[in-house]
Amino acid sequence: xxxxxxxxxxxxxxxxxxxxxxxxxxxxxxxxxxxxxxxxxxxxxxxxxxxxxxxxxxxxxxxxxxxxxxxxxxxxxxxxxxxxxxxxxxxxxxxxxxxxxxxxxxxxxxxxxxxxxxxxxxxxxxxxxxxxxxxxxxxxxxxxxxxxxxxxxxxxxxxxxxxxxxxxxxxxxxxxxxxxxxxxxxxxx
Numbered sequence: 001x002x003x004x005x006x007x008x009x010x011x012x013x014x015x016x017x018x019x020x021x022x023x024x025x026x027x028x029x030x031x032x033x034x035x036x037x038x039x040x041x042x043x044x045x046x047x048x049x050x051x052x053x054x055x056x057x058x059x060x061x062x063x064x065x066x067x068x069x070x071x072x073x074x075x076x077x078x079x080x081x082x083x084x085x086x087x088x089x090x091x092x093x094x095x096x097x098x099x100x101x102x103x104x105x106x107x108x109x110x111x112x113x114x115x116x117x118x119x120x121x122x123x124x125x126x127x128x129x130x131x132x133x134x135x136x137x138x139x140x141x142x143x144x145x146x147x148x149x150x151x152x153x154x155x156x157x158x159x160x161x162x163x164x165x166x167x168x169x170x171x172x173x174x175x176x177x178x179x180x181x182x183x184x185x186x187x188x189x
Contacts, residue, residue: 048117048124051109060109068105093189100186108179115172122158123176127184129154138188 054063076083086094112120129151132143143151169177
């Protein structure tokens with residue numbers, strides 16, 4: 001028989017309580033997931049400063065060529081058997097995704113020449129604004145009211161970010177906004 005503070009389980013007295021507080025392993029998993037997310041966010045955020053510094057020694061396209069050539073070589077060495085042989089549809093989708101990534105990273109890296117690392121990071125993170133519109137175009141799915149509200153909050157954040165410097169977007173900001181459009185386009189393929 002169950003205690004007064006705990007309602008009886010519909011499956012009987014020995015069934016576990018489904019809606020109870022998280023157990024220690026669940027709490028530990030959540031903490032681990034949160035710490036991993038924090039670590040990934042720190043790495044992502046720091047790359048803007050690193051790339052901005054690297055651009056003082058190399059042109060944007062040379063930097064991108066070296067960066068992605070290195071990544072392609074490492075990826076190919078590790079996953080060669082999973083990559084080849086390619087069928088036509090996979091190759092076509094890969095080219096489309098690659099073009100979106102190239103345009104996104106090219107606009108972002110070139111934009112970093114003209115804007116600060118913090119503004120570039122913020123403007124790049126606004127890529128989530130484009131997802132509902134891309135979904136409308138690709139999936140024919142209209143954005144929900146909550147998405148419109150989120151878009152409004154993000155636009156307000158962008159306005160507050162840019163207002164202290166006279167309210168003007170510079171060339172680097174514009175290029176980075178283009179980056180924020182092309183990066184989520186890759187999810188369409």
